[in-house]
Amino acid sequence: MARFLRVKYGQENVLMSDIIKPTKSTAAEGPYIFADILDFKGLQEIVVSHRIDWIIHFSALLSAVGEQNVPLAVRVNIEGVHNVIELAKQYRLRLFVPSTIGSFGPDSPRNPTPNVTVQRPRTIYGVSKVHAELLGEYYHHRFGLDFRCLRFPGVISSDPPGGGTTDYAVFMFFEALRTGKFECYLRPDTRLPMMHITDCLRSLWEFLTVPPDQLRRRVYNVTAMSFTPEELAEELRKYVPHLQVSYKPDSRQLIADSWPQVFDDSEARKDWGWEHKYNLEELVKTMVREVGAQVQGQKN
Ligand SMILES: NC(=O)C1=CN([C@@H]2O[C@H](COP(=O)(O)OP(=O)(O)OC[C@H]3O[C@@H](n4cnc5c(N)ncnc54)[C@H](O)[C@@H]3O)[C@@H](O)[C@H]2O)C=CC1
Numbered sequence: 001m002a003r004f005l006r007v008k009y010g011q012e013n014v015l016m017s018d019i020i021k022p023t024k025s026t027a028a029e030g031p032y033i034f035a036d037i038l039d040f041k042g043l044q045e046i047v048v049s050h051r052i053d054w055i056i057h058f059s060a061l062l063s064a065v066g067e068q069n070v071p072l073a074v075r076v077n078i079e080g081v082h083n084v085i086e087l088a089k090q091y092r093l094r095l096f097v098p099s100t101i102g103s104f105g106p107d108s109p110r111n112p113t114p115n116v117t118v119q120r121p122r123t124i125y126g127v128s129k130v131h132a133e134l135l136g137e138y139y140h141h142r143f144g145l146d147f148r149c150l151r152f153p154g155v156i157s158s159d160p161p162g163g164g165t166t167d168y169a170v171f172m173f174f175e176a177l178r179t180g181k182f183e184c185y186l187r188p189d190t191r192l193p194m195m196h197i198t199d200c201l202r203s204l205w206e207f208l209t210v211p212p213d214q215l216r217r218r219v220y221n222v223t224a225m226s227f228t229p230e231e232l233a234e235e236l237r238k239y240v241p242h243l244q245v246s247y248k249p250d251s252r253q254l255i256a257d258s259w260p261q262v263f264d265d266s267e268a269r270k271d272w273g274w275e276h277k278y279n280l281e282e283l284v285k286t287m288v289r290e291v292g293a294q295v296q297g298q299k300n
């Protein structure tokens with residue numbers, strides 16, 4: 001996202017932060033600083049000394065890793081949001097926080113899942129995201145905070161994924177192109193909403209720049225497609241014809257079974273003109289090219 005925003009606003013005007021060391025190429029792309037989302041005073045200092053006016057808050061533990069360390073997920077995902085939202089209120093910053101299909105649960109309608117419906121997720125990740133959505137809406141109505149939030153589906157890119165349930169789709173490309181074999185931790189018929197990273201970043205950008213009076217909500221579903229592991233493998237076989245996929249469901253299956261299968265993003269399409277560009281065919285073609293280049297680079 002920083003790369004995307006730097007093209008629009010200039011390299012020096014977008015400050016990237018994390019608690020981890022940047023890769024060489026990330027460090028070369030523009031300013032990068034240490035910021036721990038749990039350190040409120042440290043965040044205040046950054047906002048003041050860098051004259052920050054807009055926060056895009058990505059830090060989180062995703063669904064699968066969150067279940068492995070619930071206390072840490074509570075701190076990073078819930079305390080972290082308390083800190084940025086209070087910061088945004090104090091300094092009148094604009095704030096974007098992503099949510100997810102994981103903010104829905106087994107009581108939600110799964111096909112399709114509308115923008116407003118029962119949520120009641122069963123993972124700490126989902127609970128923390130519903131909390132962020134509600135708190136953001138509350139701060140918007142109570143204090144006039146410009147809070148915006150998109151619920152993303154599984155986002156597919158050639159970067160290493162962070163420990164979610166939808167990560168299988170990324171792993172399948174790497175294993176298919178490295179070894180021609182893949183063991184999937186979800187059942188072959190597990191349908192989940194997905195989106196290519198290019199569409200994800202564009203949706204975020206378009207949503208951030210919509211004039212406020214065009215928004216009927218502060219939280220919108222967005223998506224591009226839905227597919228199952230079996231359907232993804234079938235499309236991938238156009239490029240790796242002998243791909244063998246076996247299935248060994250683990251605890252992530254339970255999570256996937258409680259999530260939307262088809263995400264209804266008609267409100268985003270109607271209110272601010274959201275349109276995806278990548279369907280399954282385009283996504284696979286692009287991923288094969290990008291992951292293929294990485295795999296080739298590792299071999300040389
Ligand atoms: N990747 C996906 O498919 C989807 C992602 N999202 C949301 O997008 C956001 C980014 O997701 P990803 O990039 O995939 O996750 P990721 O796991 O790759 O990145 C999360 C980042 O948070 C950082 N972090 C952890 N603790 C921190 C702390 N105390 N202070 C500062 N930073 C800290 C980590 O170092 C990591 O770089 C998350 O909020 C996630 O919920 C939403 C839906 C789908």
Ligand SMILES: CC(=O)[C@H](N)C(=O)O
Nearest residue numbers: 062063100164165166
């Ligand atoms: C859909 C998400 O939020 C994420 N990729 C996960 O699987 O946890």
